[in-house]
Amino acid sequence: MLKINKKELFEQAQKHVSAVVDKIQVSFVTTKETVKNIKTRLKKSSSVDRIIEESVLGYSEKRVFELEHLQSSPYFVGCEIEFNGKEKEEIFFSKFNYSEENIFSWTAPASSIRYEQPGEVSYALQDGSMRKGKMLRKNQFMIVDGKIIFMASEAIGESRQLIHQEHLMQKKSSFILPEIVEQMEKKQDEVIRADFHGSYLISGPAGSGKTTLALHRVAYLLQSPDTAEHFSDRNVIVFVHDKSTKEYFSNLLPQLGINNVVITIFSDWAQNILKLENYNFVYRYGGNEMEKDHLEYYKNKALKGLTEKISRPELLASVYEKYFDEKLSSLFNKQLQEKYLDRFDLTILLKSHIEVQGGLKKEETYIAVDKNGKEKIKRGLLPVEYSLIVIDEAENYLSEQIALIKNCANKNKAVLYVGDLAQQTKLGTIKNWQDVAEDFVGNRKVELFKVYRNTKEILEYIRTRGYDVDIPAEIKSGNKVVELQIKSVESEKKYINDVIEGNNKEIIGIIHQDVEYLSRYKKLYQENDRVHVLSIDEAQGVEFDVVIFMNYKQDFNFESYENELVSEKKSVQRDLNYVAMTRAMSELHVLR
Numbered sequence: 001m002l003k004i005n006k007k008e009l010f011e012q013a014q015k016h017v018s019a020v021v022d023k024i025q026v027s028f029v030t031t032k033e034t035v036k037n038i039k040t041r042l043k044k045s046s047s048v049d050r051i052i053e054e055s056v057l058g059y060s061e062k063r064v065f066e067l068e069h070l071q072s073s074p075y076f077v078g079c080e081i082e083f084n085g086k087e088k089e090e091i092f093f094s095k096f097n098y099s100e101e102n103i104f105s106w107t108a109p110a111s112s113i114r115y116e117q118p119g120e121v122s123y124a125l126q127d128g129s130m131r132k133g134k135m136l137r138k139n140q141f142m143i144v145d146g147k148i149i150f151m152a153s154e155a156i157g158e159s160r161q162l163i164h165q166e167h168l169m170q171k172k173s174s175f176i177l178p179e180i181v182e183q184m185e186k187k188q189d190e191v192i193r194a195d196f197h198g199s200y201l202i203s204g205p206a207g208s209g210k211t212t213l214a215l216h217r218v219a220y221l222l223q224s225p226d227t228a229e230h231f232s233d234r235n236v237i238v239f240v241h242d243k244s245t246k247e248y249f250s251n252l253l254p255q256l257g258i259n260n261v262v263i264t265i266f267s268d269w270a271q272n273i274l275k276l277e278n279y280n281f282v283y284r285y286g287g288n289e290m291e292k293d294h295l296e297y298y299k300n301k302a303l304k305g306l307t308e309k310i311s312r313p314e315l316l317a318s319v320y321e322k323y324f325d326e327k328l329s330s331l332f333n334k335q336l337q338e339k340y341l342d343r344f345d346l347t348i349l350l351k352s353h354i355e356v357q358g359g360l361k362k363e364e365t366y367i368a369v370d371k372n373g374k375e376k377i378k379r380g381l382l383p384v385e386y387s388l389i390v391i392d393e394a395e396n397y398l399s400e401q402i403a404l405i406k407n408c409a410n411k412n413k414a415v416l417y418v419g420d421l422a423q424q425t426k427l428g429t430i431k432n433w434q435d436v437a438e439d440f441v442g443n444r445k446v447e448l449f450k451v452y453r454n455t456k457e458i459l460e461y462i463r464t465r466g467y468d469v470d471i472p473a474e475i476k477s478g479n480k481v482v483e484l485q486i487k488s489v490e491s492e493k494k495y496i497n498d499v500i501e502g503n504n505k506e507i508i509g510i511i512h513q514d515v516e517y518l519s520r521y522k523k524l525y526q527e528n529d530r531v532h533v534l535s536i537d538e539a540q541g542v543e544f545d546v547v548i549f550m551n552y553k554q555d556f557n558f559e560s561y562e563n564e565l566v567s568e569k570k571s572v573q574r575d576l577n578y579v580a581m582t583r584a585m586s587e588l589h590v591l592r
């Protein structure tokens with residue numbers, strides 16, 4: 001192996017970073033001034049000029065955002081490449097382009113070479129031809145605020161070596177997953193760049209990075225020169241299962257340069273289309289667990305046997321009457337009186353909407369041109385259509401919900417499913433991937449197995465609870481899982497408080513199945529930004545350094561349950577416990 005001067009290599013790299021940052025800062029100031037000038041002109045512009053100016057303004061504002069990021073972290077990989085035996089050329093890869101300094105976006109075709117080892121490399125050009133060269137050296141960086149805090153290098157004749165590393169804080173400052181552009185593996189990159197036509201499935205266990213991978217695919221499709229013409233961020237929709245996941249997506253996508261994608265929950269989307277402004281969504285309705293289970297079970301039967309076409313929530317009773325007994329009918333009437341609708345109600349109303357309107361349509365304002373060429377503002381029903389649809393936690397959707405969503409895909413039929421069948425936390429949902437009526441053949445499906453976030457001890461504990469989990473050889477070790485019998489509310493409060501005080505920097509999740517039970521802790525820790533109190537369903541898809549899982553045994557009387565419902569109830573409960581335990585990255589406390 002050749003001997004290299006690490007100090008000299010690092011100093012040269014830092015000098016280059018500083019010079020590039022200086023140039024980016026100049027571009028940033030100039031572009032901000034451009035935005036300011038455009039806004040001034042817009043106040044005086046005519047309607048024709050306004051369209052052009054607004055287009056330029058949108059581009060310039062987006063560029064300000066990109067340059068602001070590039071000032072702090074201009075690139076994460078640098079390659080020295082010799083093309084056609086000529087003088088070497090340095091190419092860098094980042095989140096965003098800065099062509100003035102040979103910095104290319106991670107979505108550019110050339111960025112695929114960042115996974116290759118030094119030696120012969122090639123990548124496809126836009127005209128379909130291949131550009132070939134020899135990679136002499138590849139440097140990997142982590143740059144923060146214009147300063148290299150990590151650098152590794154490898155070259156022809158040299159194995160990969162650590163050049164520089166500062167102390168890195170391992171603890172997370174929030175429970176939002178970090179973006180992974182810099183760490184993406186070659187296989188993951190292939191998933192992101194897969195052909196955009198048709199459906200695609202990304203499945204994997206908790207912590208495998210499937211959701212983050214899916215969002216990077218969204219960012220790639222919207223930004224890559226090869227696919228951008230087929231997608232617009234204004235007609236891409238991402239379905240998430242709750243508000244906490246919506247917050248996570250809303251934070252991550254802008255980091256990837258995507259700002260206008262619709263991120264929604266199925267209930268919000270359905271209520272918006274149906275214009276149900278006077279109703280609130282309820283996850284499960286009933287006075288106790290048994291009432292909730294039975295109401296959902298028989299509503300699901302009504303949904304599967306649906307023949308009626310109804311236009312208003314008040315008419316739902318006519319759909320359910322042949323499935324409900326007197327007690328359930330009374331319970332549902334109470335639900336309607338309180339102005340609540342659940343996922344079954346909304347799905348039935350949407351299915352009826354399609355039958356009546358000939359498809360999912362929403363009242364919108366649009367501009368029409370009359371026979372004299374004059375523009376007029378009109379309002380009417382327009383088809384609900386998307387160029388790309390993402391369904392996160394797809395395992396928790398009814399097959400009928402998925403069919404409704406798929407109905408809105410445009411000619412590309414681009415629907416991205418993300419999920420794990422081992423994390424089904426709702427009754428009546430799909431039982432296998434065939435239930436979504438898609439053909440995930442060949443390279444249209446990827447299964448992720450590697451678990452990135454949990455410690456060895458946490459996974460070993462989960463395995464002792466009867467779950468079949470993969471434990472990678474290289475996984476980190478941590479504290480032993482604490483399992484404790486709690487005898488009173490006061491002892492529970494004291495234990496939880498002791499854990500919080502003993503972890504004064506970590507992000508802590510307090511998790512229980514019952515939202516009402518958690519209310520005392522929500523109130524107690526509402527001022528503590530490090531402590532998040534969530535139900536198991538709310539915690540799905542997020543993670544914490546430390547998890548306190550109150551896994552108290554629930555006694556169910558299954559005498560009045562159908563055999564099919566008993567089996568499904570037990571399966572869902574098992575999956576709920578799995579979800580709760582896998583939220584912990586470093587430390588898990590199970591209170592019984």
